[in-house]
Amino acid sequence: MTGIDFARSRAILVGTGTYTHxxxxxxxxxxSLHAMRDLLVGPRCGWPEDRVKPFENEVEGGGVQRQTxxxxxDVKDVLLFYYVGHGQLLDGEDLGMALVDTExxxxxxxSTSWRFNDLREELTYRCSARVKVVLLDCCFSGLATRYTQGVGLADEIQVATRIEGAYTLTASRASQEARHEQDEHGLTYLAQCLGSYTQGQTY
Incomplete structure (x- = not known):
């Protein structure tokens, strides 16, 4: 990965696999959270380890939103945000990113999910990054780009960027579930696809 000023960039990875409610x-x-981190800090992408911050199995109210x-x-060049876990449809057609104690x-x-609209506001109004990349690896993640669905991928990215100030890639459409391998040691299909793509393989 070239053209990035890593000292002024950051990757934020949030993954939830354990649930209590x-x-x-x-x-x-x-x-998939671990695989994404390994991909970013590996030789293919070259991110310094101290510029990649993973949050694993966080609870609502535990400070992850404030820390994020x-x-x-703090980011001035490239911001990459990745969420993987259960996605939920909230009132107002908002996407809820589930945390450990989400109901x-x-x-x-x-009241117990991390609302994507809250993250969207941070990225839109309080982020000075030159490039913003959002990867949503969860069910109903297409809610994040629901106003652009139904057009070509290039058009969708262009419109989403113009509206939200970010490149957004989702694992599903607004009304769909995302998929993952059934093996407990497996990955989500999106994480698998991204890993295969960066290795130059066909998926």
Whole structure:
């Protein structure tokens, strides 16, 4: 990966595979979090380890949103944000990124999930990064680009960038579930695809 001033860039990786309030365990999410980190700091991408910050199995109210916001504010060149775990449909057609203690009960999802719109506001109004890349590896992740779906990929990226100030790649459409390998040692399909792409393989 070239053309990045790593001293002024940061990758933020958030993965949730353990749940305590009714959502099914998803070890593939944590596996994918580790795989993404290894991919970024490996020889193919070349990110310095101290510029890649993983958050694994965080709880709501545990400070991950505050810590992430502080990291976002510090970026001037390239910001990469990756979330992997359960995605949930919230009121107002917002995407909820599930944390360890996010409720399975639909009535409690909005108050216990990390709302994507909160992250969107940080990126739109309080982030000075030259390039913003958002990778959403969860069900219903297409909600993040719901106003651009149905056009070609190049057009979708262009429109999403103009509206949100970020390049956004999602693992599913707004009404779809994302997929992962059934083996508990496996990966999500998006993580698998990204790893294969960077290795120059066909997936």
């Amino acid at each position: 009714g959502l099914p365990a998803m070890p593939q999410a944590v596996n 916001a502080a990291l976002i504010h 399975h009960d639909p009535r409690m999802r909005s």
